[in-house]
Amino acid sequence: MVNEKDALRLQSPVKHIGVLTSGGDAPGMNAAIRAVVRKSVYHGLRVSGIRHGYAGLMAGEIEEMDLGSVADIIQRGGTKLYTARSPEFLTDQGQELGVAMLQKHDIDALVVIGGDGSFRGARALSHRGVRTIGVPGTIDNDLPCTDYTIGFDTAINTAIDAIDKIRDTATSHERTFVIEVMGRNAGDIAVISGLAGGAESILIPEAPYDMDQIIDKLERGVERGKRHSIILVAEGVGKGMKIGELIGQRTGWEVRVTVLGHLQRGGSPTAFDRALASRMGAMAVDLLIQGETSMMVGIKGKKMIATDIDAALDSMREVDLSIYELAGILSI
Template sequence: MKKIAVLTSGGDSPGMNAAVRAVTRKAIYHGIEVYGVYNGYQGLLQDKIEKLELGSVGDTIQRGGTFLRSARCPEFKDKEVRKQAIENLYKRGIEALVVIGGDGSYRGAQRLNEEGIKTIAVPGTIDNDINGTDFTIGFDTALNTIIDTVDKIRDTASSHERTFIIEVMGRDAGDLALWAGLAGGAETILIPEEKVQIEHIAERIQKGIERGKKHSVIIVAEGVMSANECSQELKKYINVDTRESVLGHMQRGGAPTGVDRVLASRLGAYAVELLMNNESGYAVGIKSNHLSKTTFDEVFKEAHQIDHKLYQLSEELSI
């Protein structure tokens, strides 16, 4: 293995830069040349590939986002289109690729691996929705961003005796909402994996009011409904003063936490180790704090599952 490339794809997540740094420095340490692909798969098609040196990744571990940038590239699904990407790698003598991203990025990596480019995928998404790993890079940072906001909102909710409905990201996965709700002491958590009737939420709020509770916080995952929709549905069953907050893309930004920096460093370096051992077609991850590898077929075999015991615990503690 003499030359490898690295790219970031899909939605950005805090810690992606730390992962690129780990890939770059681990490879150079072992005498391997590293090339950065700018703008994800789109950049691979457009030949936006530059050699990375040790200094190229200096002062990046603390930065959010991705200095390699990212872009959506739906045309990459076309095999004829991918041939150009592969040619751009081959003409530089690049033998392998590390892809940092989420589910869609993994599918592109799987195709490239099947077509002759040794590929390893690294989980970079705040949604924590990748099968084969307990945590994804960026999840912890986004979680702490949400918790910080929930703490601030609770102050004003208490002051004005209101019910605040906070909409968080996560697409079709509920981990962000679940963990943020449990850590932030939310009275109600709405996630795609658990079906809850709005009238039951109204009953819970009413019981709280009857025992003297002055405010409530509801965390709703965007994959369930919007905060505004939740508010309108709630008012069908209870007369309560509500306010909605949509956190949006602020959840993706900011300096990565120490947890995400360490996770990204471990996974990025592990990806290089696998390639050095002539292994490819794997997604790396972390399971019970141990590095793991999962074939792409296994990753796509079933959807990521939330910890339902955590959800039950949130129900028990929010009475």
């Protein structure tokens, strides 16, 4: 009698799955890779890792993986498969070369772990007949159709830890600090870490800000005896250094600026990111076994979902402005 696991393998339209990471790295990508590999092996499917994203795909940097290939990586930041950006893959010639490499290695499906640029590459391959599933991996949390992306939780915890440390020295020296966080054109990192870190003001690209109001809040704080403040700036707003210079010019105070930068991308992923990545990677394999393609894995509430990748890329991701407004109220 054929058991359920073997039945799924026999019915699966895919026999060999490739997995790659592309774009900016995010903590938890390794956990997603591990899930894709082990879920594939569990179902008796072949699985290969593609190094250096789409650039590595075109170059044929493809190696078959097994259970041991992903041992002891769930707790590691970065990506075991490395990552790269590839302008060449945006061209028809680059995409045709990618398809040819997959065919050469008998890979009939691909799991792409990355952000919106990576998903556009996955969509292009799906339009060329390659079964593809996208797994959202980016600290920016800027993809629609999912509450969280892999790496976001770790990034905000890294940011909060830095804010707490900077507040200690800001208190000691009675200074105002401007802290610039990542997020590209999204303000999620700034909003959540600003709320959790007690920032006095948060500047995000999704909401207009009034420098007069920011200065007024700072000066009112000084009048009531407050001797330090934290201004959090999302990189999509502009350079933290310029914001700091402007505040200093307007107030005459000594303002210090810290740019957290790529510090937010590194480090061991949180338990939340490890679990999320594991669930998403496993679901990607399940979708391929079920014959799905050109889909994006996501999470809404506690439920895992799948969305058409075209619909996802054509949608707009919006920051929760109610959280932004709450942060402003609590920082009065």
